Amino acid sequence: MTISGGIKVFEKSSSLFKDSGNATASSADGSVDNILSMNRNLRWDSVGSDDTTAETITITFDSTTISRIFIVDHNLKDFSITYGASPTAFTNVVGVDGSKSGIVETAFSENTSYYEFDQVTTTQINITSTKTQIVDAQKYITIFVTTDEIGTFEGFPNVIPFSDANEKRSQVVTGKYITQKNFETFNAQLRVEYTNQADIDIIDSMYESQEPFLIWLCGGKYGAANFSVDFKNWRLKDLYQVQTYDKTRTIWRGNVYIGSPVTSIKLAEEV
Amino acid sequence: MNVAFYTILVTPLKTNETYGDQVDITDYVIARKFNKIKQSVDSGSYDIGIYTYADLSLTVANYDGRFNDETESSSMFYFTRDRAKIQVKYTNEAGTESVIYNGLINDEATLQDFEKDTVKFRILSQDSIFRKVKVIGGLINDGVTFSAAIKSVLNRPAITAILGYDAGKVSVGYDGIIDDSTPFSQKDSRTVLELLLNASGSVFYIDDAGDMVVSDRTVGSSGAAVYASLTDEAGAVLTDEAGATLQSLESVGGSNLELYGAGDPYQRDNIAKINNYNNGLQRTFNTITVNEQTSTDETFVDRYGIGLKSYTFDFITSTATATAIADYYLEQFKVPKAELKVYVKTDISTGVNILDPVTIDYRKRHKPFNGSKIPLAGSSVAGSEKSPYVIGGIKIAPNRIWKVIGIEYDTKTFLTALRLRES
Numbered sequence: 034m035t036i037s038g039g040i041k042v043f044e045k046s047s048s049l050f051k052d053s054g055n056a057t058a059s060s061a062d063g064s065v066d067n068i069l070s071m072n073r074n075l076r077w078d079s080v081g082s083d084d085t086t087a088e089t090i091t092i093t094f095d096s097t098t099i100s101r102i103f104i105v106d107h108n109l110k111d112f113s114i115t116y117g118a119s120p121t122a123f124t125n126v127v128g129v130d131g132s133k134s135g136i137v138e139t140a141f142s143e144n145t146s147y148y149e150f151d152q153v154t155t156t157q158i159n160i161t162s163t164k165t166q167i168v169d170a171q172k173y174i175t176i177f178v179t180t181d182e183i184g185t186f187e188g189f190p191n192v193i194p195f196s197d198a199n200e201k202r203s204q205v206v207t208g209k210y211i212t213q214k215n216f217e218t219f220n221a222q223l224r225v226e227y228t229n230q231a232d233i234d235i236i237d238s239m240y241e242s243q244e245p246f247l248i249w250l251c252g253g254k255y256g257a258a259n260f261s262v263d264f265k266n267w268r269l270k271d272l273y274q275v276q277t278y279d280k281t282r283t284i285w286r287g288n289v290y291i292g293s294p295v296t297s298i299k300l301a302e303e304v
Numbered sequence: 305m306n307v308a309f310y311t312i313l314v315t316p317l318k319t320n321e322t323y324g325d326q327v328d329i330t331d332y333v334i335a336r337k338f339n340k341i342k343q344s345v346d347s348g349s350y351d352i353g354i355y356t357y358a359d360l361s362l363t364v365a366n367y368d369g370r371f372n373d374e375t376e377s378s379s380m381f382y383f384t385r386d387r388a389k390i391q392v393k394y395t396n397e398a399g400t401e402s403v404i405y406n407g408l409i410n411d412e413a414t415l416q417d418f419e420k421d422t423v424k425f426r427i428l429s430q431d432s433i434f435r436k437v438k439v440i441g442g443l444i445n446d447g448v449t450f451s452a453a454i455k456s457v458l459n460r461p462a463i464t465a466i467l468g469y470d471a472g473k474v475s476v477g478y479d480g481i482i483d484d485s486t487p488f489s490q491k492d493s494r495t496v497l498e499l500l501l502n503a504s505g506s507v508f509y510i511d512d513a514g515d516m517v518v519s520d521r522t523v524g525s526s527g528a529a530v531y532a533s534l535t536d537e538a539g540a541v542l543t544d545e546a547g548a549t550l551q552s553l554e555s556v557g558g559s560n561l562e563l564y565g566a567g568d569p570y571q572r573d574n575i576a577k578i579n580n581y582n583n584g585l586q587r588t589f590n591t592i593t594v595n596e597q598t599s600t601d602e603t604f605v606d607r608y609g610i611g612l613k614s615y616t617f618d619f620i621t622s623t624a625t626a627t628a629i630a631d632y633y634l635e636q637f638k639v640p641k642a643e644l645k646v647y648v649k650t651d652i653s654t655g656v657n658i659l660d661p662v663t664i665d666y667r668k669r670h671k672p673f674n675g676s677k678i679p680l681a682g683s684s685v686a687g688s689e690k691s692p693y694v695i696g697g698i699k700i701a702p703n704r705i706w707k708v709i710g711i712e713y714d715t716k717t718f719l720t721a722l723r724l725r726e727s
Contacts, residue, residue, distance in 0.1 A: 051572040061683045070570040074672050074692075078683040175677070215695055216566070216671060243306060243397050304573040 034132045036149065036253030038185035040192070040223075042235055043101060043247040045274055046071070046178040048094040048158070056177075059089045068177040071274040073106070074216070076175040083169040090160040092177060098154045099179045102136065104146040106175035106270045112162035113137045114148070116155040123150035129253050129269065142166060145269035147253055152181070178272065183246060184235035188228035192250060194221040194266040219266060219273040221248070224297040226286070236281065236298055245276045245303035276303040306397045308651065310715050312338075312362070314409075315389040316381045321465055323389060327380065329364060332371070334422065335716075337363035341392060341405045343429070344710030344723060345507045345521075345658050360407055360427040362390065366416070371423040373411070386411035389466070390427045394654055394713070402654035404713050406430045406514065408466070430466050430510065434494035437462045444485045444496070450504040451476045451518075453485075457493050457500070458516050468515035477505030477520030478632040480625045487618040503617050505632045509658040521636060523707040523727040524660045547603050560661035560705070561653070563646060567667030567696065576719055577647040578666065581698070584640035584726065589613040592630040592637075597623055599630035604638045613637070641726040643709075650713060653720035658708055662724055665702035669695040 048054035050069035058065035060080045067075040069092065079088050102114060114136035115122055122135035127149045136148050158179060165172050199215035225232055239246060254260070255269050265271065283296040311330050318324040341360055364371050369378030373385045381388060392405035406429070413426035437460055444453045451474060459469050480503065488496050501508055501518065511517050536542055543549055564572040590604040593614035613633065620626055646664065656662075670692040672678050679689035710723030 050570040061680075064680045064683055067569060067680075072569060072571050074670065074678050075569050075680070076677050078677075078680065080683055171683075173677075213695060214671075214693075216669060304571050 034127050036127060036129055036147070038187055039189060039252045040186045041249045041252045042183040042185070042239060043178075043180040043249070044183060045245050045247060046180055047097040047099060048092055048177065048179045052095070054092065054094040056090055056092045058091075059087075065090060068174045071176060071272075073175060076106070076173050079172040082172055084164045087161055087163045088172050090174070090177075092158040092160070092179075093156055094179070096154060096156045097179070098152050099181055100150060100152040101178075101180045101182055102146075102148045102150075102158070103176065103178035103180070103272055104160075104174055105178065105272055106144055107146070108144070108165045108167065108170060108173055109138070109146075109162045110141055110164040110166045111139045112141070112160060115159045116153055116157060117159075118157055120159050121153075123148070123153065126150045129255065143255065143269055145272075147249075147269070149182075175270075176272070178247070180247060183238050183242075184231065185252065186225075186228075186232050186235060188225060188232050190228075190232070191224040191226070192221055193224075194219065194250060196220075196265060218302040219271075219275065219300075220302065221250075221266075221275075221300045222297060223300065224295065226295040227293045233294070233296065236296055239300075240277050240281045240298060242276070245274050248273055248275050248300065273302050274304075275300040306399060308394065308396050308718055310338075311393040311395065311401075313391045313393065314380070315391070316385075317383045317387055319383060321462075324382075326389075326391070332364040332366075334363045334365060337361065337424070338715055340712055340714050342710065342712035342721075343509065343658065344712075345509060359410075359429065360390070360392075360405060362425045362427055363422050364425070366421050366423045371425075372416075373414075384411070385409055385414065387433075389430075390425075392715075394650055396651045396654065400654075403512070403514075404654065406510070408432055431494070431508070431516075433463055433466050434497060435492050437493045439488050439491055439493055439496045441489055444482065444488050446482060446485050448482055448485075449479050450482065450500050451479050453482055453488075454497065454500050454504070454506075454518055457497050458518075460493070463493065463516075467510065468513060470515050473511070473515055474518045475506075475520065476518060477636070478629055479504060480620065480628060481622070482619050483621040483625070484619050499617065499619070502615060503620065503629055505629070505636060507658070511657055512655070519659065521659070521707075523705060524657065547601075560663055561656055562702075563648065563662060563664045563666075565664070565666035565700075567669040567699075568665060574648055574652060575646055575664070575666070576649065578644060578664075580643070580645040580723075582643055584642050585611075587637065587643070587725075588640045589633065589637040592633040594630040594633075595620055595623070595626040597626040597630055599627060599634045601634060601638050608640065611637075643723065643725045644706075645710075645721055645723050647719045647721050650718045650720045653711070653713075653722060656708055656711065656720075656722065658711065660708045661727065662706045662708060662722065663702050663704070664700045664706060664724075666698075666700035667696075668699050671695055 048069055050066045054069045056065040056069055061078055065077045068077050082088055126133050126136055129147050162172055197218050197220055199218060200212050202210050202212045204210055249272050251267050251269055277298055278301055279299045281298045283294050285294050286292050312333050313326045314329050315323045315326045369376055370380045372379040374381045388409045390407045391403060394402050394404050407427035408430055410426045410428045415424045443456050455471055455474050506518050506520055509517050541549055563575050565575050566573050588608055589611040591600040591610055591612050595616060670678050672692050673690035676690045678692045705727045706724035707727040708722055709725045712721040
C-alpha cells in the first residue's frame with residue numbers, strides 16, 4: 034500500500050513552538066525548537082554525533098488528535114517515531130515508500146518523511162535516530178509536523194505555483210538599481226475542473242478555514258516515475274503553510290449545470 | 305466560518321439624565337464613511353500631550369427617518385439626539401467581544417443630506433461631557449492637592465452618569481498644592497482638568513472598564529519592567545555620556561504584549577507593518593519653564609541642543625511648587641526616547657490600553673547562503689558553514705520596554721496601529 038491521490042491539504046501543525054509546542058534533544062538542545070516552526074531556513078543539527086550515537090528528540094504539545102507526521106528536509110537514515118510518555122507505536126502506518134509496522138525506518142534515503150496512520154490523541158512524540166544517509170554526518174531536521182488531513186485531491190487541479198523573492202528595489206542616482214531580496218514565499222492559484230464533489234469540498238474547506246493550513250503539491254509522489262525533473266514547489270520537502278486570499282470563483286462550463294463546474298482559488302504562504 | 309466584525313450601537317437619552325435601551329445600528333452605517341477610531345496621549349509630534357480622544361464621524365442611511373432629530377415622529381431619539389451614547393464593539397473570530405470606542409453624539413455638528421437620505425453624526429468621545437459641566441464655586445479650594453482637585457472635578461453626577469469613577473484610579477506624577485483656586489471659577493471641567501493634568505505631570509484616559517484613569521506617564525503596572533542599575537566592580541552606579549543611569553532589564557511582569565518581526569526564528573511574526581520610527585528628539589525638552597522658574601540640564605542642552613517648553617499656571621504662586629513641576633518635567637522629557645508606529649491584527653490588540661507595556665523583537669532577517677542553512681552557535685563547525693545574508697537595516701532588541709501612547713483601529717483592514725514610546 035502506498036500514499037494515494039494527488040495534492041494533499043492538511044491542518045496546520047499542532048506542535049508549533051508558537052502554539053506552545055516544545056522540543057528537547059539529546060544534543061544541541063538549544064536549537065531543537067527550530068524544528069517546530071515552518072521556517073525552512075533554520076534547523077536542528079546534532080553535536081558530536083556519529084552513526085553509533087543514538088540521538089533522541091522529544092516533542093511535547095497541547096493534547097491533540099493526529100493522523101499524519103512529516104519530517105521535512107532531514108538526513109536521517111534509520112529512525113523510529115513513537116507517541117506518548119510511555120512510547121507507543123503507531124498502527125496501520127503508510128510512508129512515502131509503502132506500508133510498515135510502526136514508524137520505523139532502517140534505510141531511509143529521501144530528504145523528507147511522511148506517514149499516515151490511525152488517529153491518536155497525544156501530547157508527546159518521541160524520535161530516535163542513530164545513522165545518517167551520509168555515514169557519520171551530524172544529524173539534522175529542518176521541520177517537524179504533526180497534523181490531520183483535510184483532504185487529498187482526486188482529480189488533477191491546474192496549479193500555477195510561483196515563488197516570490199519579495200524584493201525591494203530602488204533606483205539610485207546613477208540610474209542603476211539596488212535590489213534587496215527578502216525571504217522567498219510560496220504562492221499558487223489552483224483551478225479545478227472536470228472533477229468530483231470531494232475535490233470541491235476540499236476547495237470549500239480551504240476557503241472557509243480561518244486558520245492557515247498546509248499544502249503539499251507533490252502529494253507524496255517523487256522520483257522519475259512521477260516527475261521528469263526535480264522542480265521547486267513540487268519536491269517532497271516543499272510543504273507550505275498557506276492561507277487563501279481574494280475571491281473564489283465557480284462557474285458552470287457553458288451554463289450546463291449537470292456538467293463540471295470550474296472553480297479556482299488563490300493561496301499565499303502564511304506565518 | 306467565523307469572521308471578525310464590528311458592531312455599532314446607539315443608546316438614546318430617555319430623559320435629561322437617564323438613557324433608554326441600546327439599539328444595534330450596524331446595518332445602517334455606511335461602510336465607506338466608517339474609518340479609523342483612535343485614542344492617544346503624547347502622540348502628536350513636538351509636544352507634550354495630556355490626552356486626545358479623537359472624534360468619530362459616522363454616516364448612516366436614513367431612508368425611513370429613524371435618525372432624524374426628536375422633532376420628527378419617525379425618530380428613534382424621542383428626547384434628544386444630542387448626547388446619545390455611541391458604542392463600537394469588535395468581535396473576534398472566536399466570538400469574543402471588546403468595546404473599542406465609547407462616545408456621545410454632538411448634535412451641533414450633525415449634517416443631513418436630503419438627496420442621499422443620509423445623516424452624518426459627529427461623535428465625541430465620552431470625555432466630551434467635560435466641556436458641558438461647569439466647575440462650580442467651592443469645588444476646588446486653596447490648599448488642596450492637585451490629585452484631590454482632579455478627583456473633585458471628575459466625581460460629578462453629570463460626569464459619572466456617563467463615565468466610571470474610581471478614586472483608586474486617580475494618581476498623579478507630581479502632587480503639588482493649589483495656592484489660589486480663583487482661576488478655576490467659571491470654567492468648564494475640561495479646561496480645569498487640562499490645567500491640573502499639566503501641572504501634575506499626568507495623563508487622562510478611559511480604560512477597558514469605562515473608568516476614568518489619571519496616572520503619571522510610567523508604563524502600566526500590569527506588566528511593569530523591573531530594571532536594575534548597572535554598577536562597576538566597586539559598586540558605583542554607571543552612567544552614560546549624558547549622565548543617565550545605565551540599567552539592565554531584569555524582568556517584565558504581567559501580561560505585556562509581545563510583538564515579533566519577520567526575523568523571528570519561530571515565525572511568531574505578528575507585526576503587519578512598522579514605521580514612523582524616530583529617536584525621540586522631536587519630544588525632548590531639556591529646559592522647562594514654569595511660571596518663570598526654569599529648570600534645565602546643561603549636559604543635555606550641550607548634547608542635543610536646547611528643547612524649550614514653558615507653562616503658566618495662575619493657580620500656583622509658590623516658586624517652590626513651580627520649580628518642582630519644572631524639575632519633574634525635565635526628568636520626564638530630557639532624555640530622547642524612541643517612538644514608532646506598529647500595525648498588528650486587531651485581534652491581538654483589543655486588550656491593550658494606553659500606557660500598557662509592549663516588547664518588540666524585531667531582528668534582522670537571516671537568509672541562508674545558497675545551498676546552505678543558517679549557521680547556529682553551538683552546532684555549526686567553523687569553516688564548514690557559510691555566513692547568511694543579512695536583510696534589513698535596523699533591529700529592535702526585545703529587552704526594550706515600550707509603552708502605548710496611541711491606539712488607532714482601522715475598521716476596514718482589521719488592523720490596529722499602536723503608537724509606542726520607549727518607557
